[in-house]
Amino acid sequence: MHRVICRGIAAAAVAAFLPGAEAMAHGFAGDRFFPATILTDDPFVADEASLPTISLNPTQSDGSRELDVGSDLSMLITPSWDFTLSDQWAHLRAPGMPATTGFGALTTGTQYQLFINPEHEAMALAALDVTWGNTGNVQNLGAPAFTTLSPTFDFGKGFGDLPNSLPWLRPFALTGNIALDVPTQTETMGVKNPDDVFYGFAIEYSIPYLQEEVRDVGLGPPFNRMIPLVEFALTSPFNRGYSGTTTGTVQPGVIWAGQYFQVGAEAIIPTNSLSGHGIGGVIQLHFYLDDLFPNSIGRPISQW
């Protein structure tokens, strides 16, 4: 009894004096840890930064090829609400043309965590992204002269609640998002700007989950922190004469998730000729700011 009382006092002391006691964690829903995926949006708010994301895209139908160096920052305003900021620098090389370089459009966003269900390893958020017109310096690298609004819904579901008779399936998880891209101008210099729908999914198999929850199969570093995954993303314009011009990529790869950062690498495979041909690749270094700087920039601005 004495020990229980002492523990209670100690717990109260920790809660009172340690900042952010029982801190909100990035990407956790119960026992499930969702890594930050590369192609598709994450279903959780967090203090995190992707710096850099380097992509060599598949060759386009006109023979051009683009190299992108991107960065993303996400900062918590409250434990359930964050804002995001992203931009990328691009280098485009087309046959018979001088190489073109420059920044793409600046994108800002805000995200609200709708729910986290620990028991069923499920979570979802709603977001609004804004890709700002006239913020990039090279129009043909994706820096348009008009602003686009993108309301988004992201979700994640781990399958740890499957019956124990299906143990090897429990490390699987699915994340996904669906967004509507709405340009604020329907036409720019005689060119139609269609609305489009973006939808993406990531299927993950978590080795950490396998070894911590299901069966310790004896994998050591670095394999014990690896999460193989396949990401899919498609963009479908649906009006102003662009219907039927869906483009997208399939990206198989692996993420290694450590204590303070993760590293991911994926191949980029176009889904059809409109999306390019050949294979590209992407690598990303991603930092968990809440683990790196738990008492400063890794905390929500407000605990409200």
Add this chain to the structure above:
Amino acid sequence: MVTHRTIGAAAVFAAVALGAPAVQAHAFLDHASPAVGSSVPAAPAALTMWFTQQLEPAFTTATVTDQAGNLVDTGPAQVDPKDPTELHVSLKKLPPGTYTVAWHALSVDTHTTTGHFTFTVGGG
């Protein structure tokens, strides 16, 4: 060059981040004895779990239950004072069967993690 500036910023951020003093993070389960999902021929007297971070004893708990949901540990889990990454749970004498471990860990920087796993005594 802009690329050099971007990569330079990434390198500086990485250096600052990776060199951040005394940072701690989520306590993940590294391994356990009996091992996660294992079958052991004889009943263990205790369960031991090793974590990737030091644990805060006041907020770290673990329970072991049998298939009927009855507690089979003999008391609160204890963080090893000599190695705060180690958590011990003493067990009653376990008859053959499958047992479920539920743990809740608070690392010393106040991040929480939870987990569940089973082990089987006597081939179950």
